[in-house]
Amino acid sequence: MDIRQITDDYAVSGQIAPDDIPAIKAAGYKSIISHRPDNEQPGQPTAAEIGRASQAAGLxxxxxxxxxxxxxxxxxxxxxxxxxxxxxxxxxxxRSGTRSTNIFMAAKQGEG
Known part of the structure; x- marks a missing residue:
């Protein structure tokens, strides 16, 4: 997992797995947002799987x-x-962190 800090309060990475959740929590993150559609690529964890692991960790x-x-x-x-x-x-x-970066920047631009 390659975490890339975008702002003080937002970071991105490529696809994560449920077993990455403890490291994300340990790094201080309070929330996870998935931008990846389910079944985009065979074998990727679903949003529901990541969501369950996130919630189990208190995120x-x-x-x-x-x-x-x-x-x-x-x-x-x-x-x-x-x-x-x-x-x-x-x-x-x-998948790579690019969509997560782009949508964050677009959402923040709309605040102005």
Missing amino acids: VFRHVPVVSGQMTQDDVEKMAEALAEVPGPVFGYC
């Missing part, structure tokens, strides 16, 4: 799936809502 979990290369205004609005609802710092993930 807040949200699933805001974004299709690669097809981010919509609705996706950005859902991300802004999720960021407003969950405690930080927040950890976002997708």
Whole structure:
């Protein structure tokens, strides 16, 4: 897991597994947001699996799936809502971390 800090309160990585959750919690994150649609790639953990592991560890979990290369205004609005609802710092993930970065930046730009 390659965690990339985007801001003081937001970081991203590529796909995580349920057994990564303790390390994410130990790093101080309070919430996890998944931007990866289920079944995007064979064998990837589902959002439900990550959500259960997150909740079992005491972390807040949200699933805001974004299709690669097809981010919509609705996706950005859902991300802004999720960021407003969950405690930080927040950890976002997708396949590589790029979508999680892009949607965060778009959601933050909309605050201005």
